[in-house]
Amino acid sequence: MMLRFYLLLAIVFFAFGCISLTKKAQLEEMTKMYARALQGGDQSELLNFVHPESQQQFMKNALALKGLQFSGVEVKKIFPDEKLNSAIVLMNLEYYSLEDPSLLASVRQFNWAYDQQAKLWLLKDPSPFGSRQ
Numbered sequence: 137m138m139l140r141f142y143l144l145l146a147i148v149f150f151a152f153g154c155i156s157l158t159k160k161a162q163l164e165e166m167t168k169m170y171a172r173a174l175q176g177g178d179q180s181e182l183l184n185f186v187h188p189e190s191q192q193q194f195m196k197n198a199l200a201l202k203g204l205q206f207s208g209v210e211v212k213k214i215f216p217d218e219k220l221n222s223a224i225v226l227m228n229l230e231y232y233s234l235e236d237p238s239l240l241a242s243v244r245q246f247n248w249a250y251d252q253q254a255k256l257w258l259l260k261d262p263s264p265f266g267s268r269q
Contacts, residue, residue, distance in 0.1 A: 159220045166257040167225050171209040186259045193262035206231045223248045245269045
């Protein structure tokens with residue numbers, strides 16, 4: 137009887153562990169896809185990654201992308217919370233203005249949240265550049 141209990145307990149822990157791994161893997165993939173979209177510069181594509189509460193302000197702030205070219209966007213480090221409901225993501229950004237070809241580099245912080253209804257990670261920041269670290 138006790139063996140069944142431990143076996144059942146192991147199955148439950150394994151199942152919840154797989155769910156967590158899936159959420160973590162999805163977070164990693166979503167942040168990489170956002171990085172590619174940011175490098176591509178398509179504002180409408182970027183909006184697909186933004187939480188609905190932040191979309192209106194994000195679009196206003198995305199106007200600053202016009203005239204910028206990203207030569208590199210890389211996910212540097214992901215810091216999820218223990219329950220995998222939110223995460224801080226650090227990204228390396230390399231970009232230049234089309235008016236001034238000086239290359240600029242910055243490490244930026246992005247806040248992501250897991251949307252339980254959509255079962256999807258979404259960007260909570262109202263800016264395509266995140267915030268300074």
